[in-house]
Amino acid sequence: MIVTTATTPFDDQKPGTSGLRKKVRVFEQPNYAENFIQSVFDVVEGKQGATLVIGGDGRYLNRVVIQKAIRMAAAAGFARVVVGQGGILSTPAASNVIRQRGALGGLVLSASHNPGGPDEDFGIKYNVSNGGPAPEKVTEAIHARTLSLSEWHAADSADVDLDTLGEVTVEGMIVEVIDPVADYAALMERLFDFAAIRAAGLTVAFDAMSAVTGPYATEILERRLGFAPGTVRNGTPLEDFGGHHPDPNLVHAHELYELMMSADAPDFGAASDGDGDRNLIIGRNRFVTPSDSLAMLAANAHLAPGYKDGLKGIARSMPTSAAADRVAEKLGIPSYETPTGWKFFGNLLDAGMATICGEESAGTGSDHVREKDGLWAVLLWLNILAATGKSVDQIAREHWATYGRNYYARHDYEGVDSAAADTLMRELRGKLTTLPGTSVAGLTIAEADDFAYEDPTDGSVSRNQGVRVLFEGGSRVVFRLSGTGTSGATLRVYLERYEPAGGSVDAETGDMLADIVAAAEQLAAIRQHTGRERPDVVT
Structure with a gap:
């Protein structure tokens, strides 16, 4: 009835x-x-x-x-x-x-x-x-x-x-x-060389964060790939995620980070989030930012069976660093800059215009599904390590020596009063036309806009996707309010500095971004509007 x-x-x-x-x-x-x-x-x-x-x-x-x-x-x-x-x-x-x-x-x-x-x-x-x-x-x-x-x-x-x-x-x-798990695990076996990964003798630590990827990682990493029992940590999904925040960043996966920076670090460390679509990648003594991970995966994807014929294109969200663009240029394939939200990538994937996509918020994926996929990224990294015999640190250093390095960080101000956050963004938008040609914190502004995107597959236009301030030399700062929280507003400030190959590609990220942090504060008066002296989360 x-x-x-x-x-x-x-x-x-x-x-x-x-x-x-x-x-x-x-x-x-x-x-x-x-x-x-x-x-x-x-x-x-x-x-x-x-x-x-x-x-x-x-x-x-x-x-x-x-x-x-x-x-x-x-x-x-x-x-x-x-x-x-x-x-x-x-x-x-x-x-x-x-x-x-x-x-x-x-x-x-x-x-x-x-x-x-x-x-x-x-x-x-x-x-x-x-x-x-x-x-x-x-x-x-x-x-x-x-x-x-x-x-x-x-x-x-x-x-x-x-x-x-x-x-x-x-x-x-x-x-x-x-x-x-079964259908997903079978798909991963078709995309990646499980035999090569098994034979590589790698050691791995994977933190499922008491969330959904626990059963998937246990089946794939420990059973099908033969990694040691205990490779998957916090592998039982819990209704409250064990009281922890299931966000795979350096704040909430701090224990994994500490392990990977220690003398007892395994070859490879990774984590995924609450629903399994995000990832954290850390090699022994080398954290890889999500933006860099996207670029490095795209540059080496051909080493995995599912991508041996090459990529049709690479897409990234606007706040994600331009590192992947440099890979696309070298490969001679298109690159796309979209608003945040996987649905924009889905159109490109359905149209056969892109193969690999990524967001700076720890989401990467490919045309195998129409969502970002945390374990997929982990397995592609493992396939690359197995095929090259190199460490994560080696792959990162060689990548930067070829393409240069986009130093990158995201500063999150969480639970900000919504009216205050809206005022900050409104005032920023109000002065965009006056910024080009001016200097702030010793940096000269080349362009400033409110990002709009025309979808090449259907002509639809998405406006007001985030304020961009681009400096001479390829550096920039982006301001955007996140749509993923449930209380107040989250102000995200994205900071990026490009150092060409042959430049300083092995410096501390904080040092390289100091002037851009100062510029962001001067441009947006973050302290004044939010009442915060510092961000709640830095990734």
Whole structure:
């Protein structure tokens, strides 16, 4: 039996760059999750007889919302729901299942790298049939529907046993509980030379951060690749991520960093985040920034079987350093600079215009799925180490000797008063036209703009994507408000200095960026607007 429940709209259900993210307490309000899911189903066409994928990162509320989504999918007319065992599907694995099953789309239940638990964060994102996040025209339609919704519909049925593999029916709809790891692991074996990695004798430390990649890393690294038991640390997904923040950066993965900088360091260290789409790469005594990792992976991707025929193009988000552009230029392939958000890469990948994509926020991926993929990056690094016999440090040094080095850092000011953050950005935008030709902190400004992007695949235009101030010589600072938080505003300040090959490519990053940090403060009056003397997180 299908039951209809009357409801009233919520005015705060506008999806951001990665779906709808709020505190758990918000999602626990009566009708809140149901309203958003119903709005998705009302907007999406072709539901009758279609397949829907559902899964999440295992955080608190994951199972509860999955049960609601299953009952609502039955009422919406779907013929089949594919759900990961235990409610688990990493974001890249969900993308893969959508593509392999020819699904209409999928609900990914995650707040990515944000903390989990009863007092922390939850999220729902809709991915379309290519496996990638819904484009803006879809998310805008979903938001519009949330503002007019008056009822939602669900099957009056018992909970599905999410822990037992197999099929059951809910109001005539098949619910298939699958092994969340198997299809993804098989895909990785097709892309990478597992035999070469096994034979290389490497030692590895991987921190799953008590999040979703634990089962994937254990199966692939320890079982299929034969790394020692214990290679995967914090490998059991926990609803609160063990009380830790599952963001793979040098603050929240500090223990891994300390290990990799010690005398007992293994050859290679890595971590992934809450839903498995981000990565941290550290070699023995060598941290690799996400921007550099993208460039180095692109330069060496041909060493892996899945990329032996070369790359069609490289895409990066605007805040990501230009290091990958220099690789594309040397390879003679196109490079693309997009707004933040993987959906922009999805268009390029679908059009066959790019093969590898990356964001400075620790996300890299390729055309194998339509999401960034943390373990994919780890495995490509391992394939490169195995094929070359070189260390991470050697690969980094040789790369910089060839291409020069983009010294890079991101300063995050978290939980800033939203009105203060908006004022900072408004004042910056107000003086952009007056900046070119002026000097600040000893640097001469060549250009200044508010980044806008025209998608080469469909001609759509995205404006107001971040303020860029470009200095003579290839250095720059970028200011942007993040859309991934759940309270207040996060101001991100991206700092970049380019040193050409033959220049100073082995200096301390902080020293090389000091003048750009000073310029950023003078340009934006960060202390005045935020009340902060220093950033909360530096990556």
